[in-house]
Amino acid sequence: MTGHHVLVEGTGVRFSCAEGDTLLRAALRAGVGLSYECNSGSCGSCRYELVDGEVRDRRPGAPGLTARDRRRGRRLACQSEPLSDCVVRAPEPAEVTTYRPVTQTALLSAVRPLTHDMSEFVFTAEERAEFAPGQYAMIHLPDGRVERAYSMSNLGNSSREWKFVVKRVPDGQATSILFDKLEVGSAVVIDGPYGHAYLRPERNRDIVCVAGGSGLGAMISIILGAAALPDAVDRTAHLFIGGRTEADIHIPDAVLVARRRLRALHVRTAVSAADGCDPQPECGIAPFRGFVHEAVVGALGENIRDFTYYAAGPPAMTDALARALVVEGGLAADHLYFDRFC
Template identity: 90%
Template sequence: MSTPAEHHVLVDGTGVRFSCTEGDTLLRAALRAGVGLSYECNSGACGSCRYELVDGEVRDRRPDAPGLSPRDRRRGRRLACQSEPLSDCVVRAGSLGEVTAYRPVTQTARLRAVRPLTHDMSEFVFTADEHAAFAPGQYAMLYFPDGRVERAYSMSNLGNRDREWKFVVKRTPDGQATSILFDKLEVGSEVVLDGPYGHAYLRPERNRDIVCVAGGSGLGAMISVVLGAAALPDAVDRTAHLFIGGRREEDVHIPEAVLVARRRLRALHVHTAVSEADGCDAQPPCGIPPFRGFVHEAVVRTLGESITGFTYYAAGPPAMTDALARALVVERGLPADHLYFDRFC
C-alpha cells in the first residue's frame, strides 16, 4: 500500500507552515500541528473556519456547505474544515488562536456498551486503541463503518488511561449517524475516532465559579466540565450551576455522575428547563418541577444580579447558544471571554 502524499500549507503573512496528509482537511491538519485556525462545528455548518485560497488546489468535501453564504462564495472564501489540499497551498486566514494541550489524533475505537438515558438519548461507551486524552468539555469526530458518515459528539467523561471515550447522543429523526448508532452498531463494532476538538473546555486557571448550560446532546460536554471542576485540587472552594434544557420533561436527564461531583464541590446546583408543556406525567428530575421556558431564560431568571460573576460553558444547538450569548454578553454585559461554547448543527 502506497504512503499517502503530504502537502505543505503556508498561512499567508505569518510565516506559519504545516503539513497536511492527503485525505485530511486543512483545519484538522493545522490543529494536529498545533496551528490554531479558527473553528467551531468542524462539519461545514457554522462558517467559523472561513479562509481564502491564495495559491494551490483543494477539494471541497461538501461544496454546498451551509457555513458559506452566497457573498462568501462570490468572494472566493472556503471552509478549512471541508478543504482537502491536493497540492502545496498558500491560505489567508484570520488571526491564529490557541490550541489546547491535546492535539487531535485519529485512531480506531470499539463500542463496548450502550446505556439508555431517556426515551431518545443514550450514552455510548467506546474503547480506543491508543489513548483518551482530552480536556473536559471537548468533542470528537466519529466515522462510521460505511466510511461515508461522520458526526461530532461531545465526550461525557474525563480523559483517562483506560482509553475510554463516552458520548451522550440524542436520536435525530431520519439522522444518518444516529440511525447507525442506535439501530445498526453492535457491541464490538469499530469506528474511526478523530479528536479531541472544541473550545468549550474547562479553564481551570480561571478562579471563578462556573455555569454550564446544556441543550440536547450538549449534555455530555457539560457533564464532563462539571466532572472536571470536581476533580480540581481546589474543588471544595468552587460552586457550579448546571442548567439542562429540553422540550419536555421526558427529554431531561441528570446523570448519576453529577451526584458524585456534588460531593466534591462546595456546591452544585442543578436546574432544568422545558420549552413545551405537553401534560407529560414523567417524574421531574430530582423531584423539582422544571422552569417553563427556554434554558437561556432559566439562566437569566435564576442567577439574576449575580449573572456576570461566573465563567460560562455551553453546548447545544446553534439557536440555544446564540440566544444564551445574546442574553449574557449583549444584554447583561458579560465579558465575551467569560463565555465558551461549541455549536452543534
C-alpha cells in the same frame, strides 16, 4: 505517508497535510491554531482564502459560506483537502489546546439508555483518551461516508474510554446507524479532540453549565472536570438542563457524585412544552416552565456577570443564551464558551 505543505501567508507558519486530511485538521494536528468551531462546514468560523495551490472541496454547498463569501473566493478550512502545496490567507493563528487531535480506531463496548431517545455510547480506543473537559470528537461510522461531531461525556483517561451522549434524530443518517445498526464490538474511527468550549480551570470564578439535548454530554464532562480540580472544595457550579418535556430530561448519577467534591452544585431543569412536568427528585427543585436560557436568567438574576459559562446544545439554544447573557445581561463575551454544531 504522502501529503502536501501549507504556508499561512504573512506569518511564516508552515505545516504538513497528509493525503485525504483537511487543511483545518492538519493544522491542529501540527499545533497551528486556525480559527474554527463546528468542524463540519456549518458555522463558517474557519473561512480562509486560497492564494496558491489546489484543494478539493468536501462539501461544495456547505452553509458556512454565504454567497458573498463565495464571490470573494473564500473557502472553509474544515472542508478543504489540499491536492498540492498551498499558500493560504487566514486570520492570525489562535490558541491551541494541550491535546492535538489523533485519528484512531475504537470499538463499541457499551450502550446505556438515558431517556426515550438519548443514550450514552461507550467506545474503547487504541490509545489513551486525551482531551480537555468539554471538547468533542468526530466519529466516522462504519459505512465510511457518515461523520458527525459528538462531545465526550467523561474525562480523559488511561483506560482508553471515550463516552458520548447521543440524541436520536428522526430519520437521522448518523443516529440511525448508531442506534439501529451498531452492535457491541463494532468498529468506528474517532478523530479528536476538537473544540474551544473546554473547562478553564485557571479562571477563579464559579461556573454555570447549560445543556440542551445531547449537549448534556459536554456539560457532564465540565462538571466532572471542575470536581476533579485540587481546589474543587472552593468552587460552586450551576447546571441547567433543558428539554421539551419531562421525558427529555436526565440527571446523570456522575453529576450527583461530583456534588460531593464541590463546595456546592445546584442542578435545575427547564421544560419548554406547555404541559410541563413534575419536580425532578434528583435535584428537588420544580422545573422551570420555559426555555433553558430563561431559566438561567431567572435563577441568577443580577449576579449573571459573576460567572464563567459553558454551554452545549442546539444552535437556537446557544444563540438565545448568548443574547440573554452578553447582549442583554452585560456579560463579557470571553466569559461564555460554546461550540456551534449545526
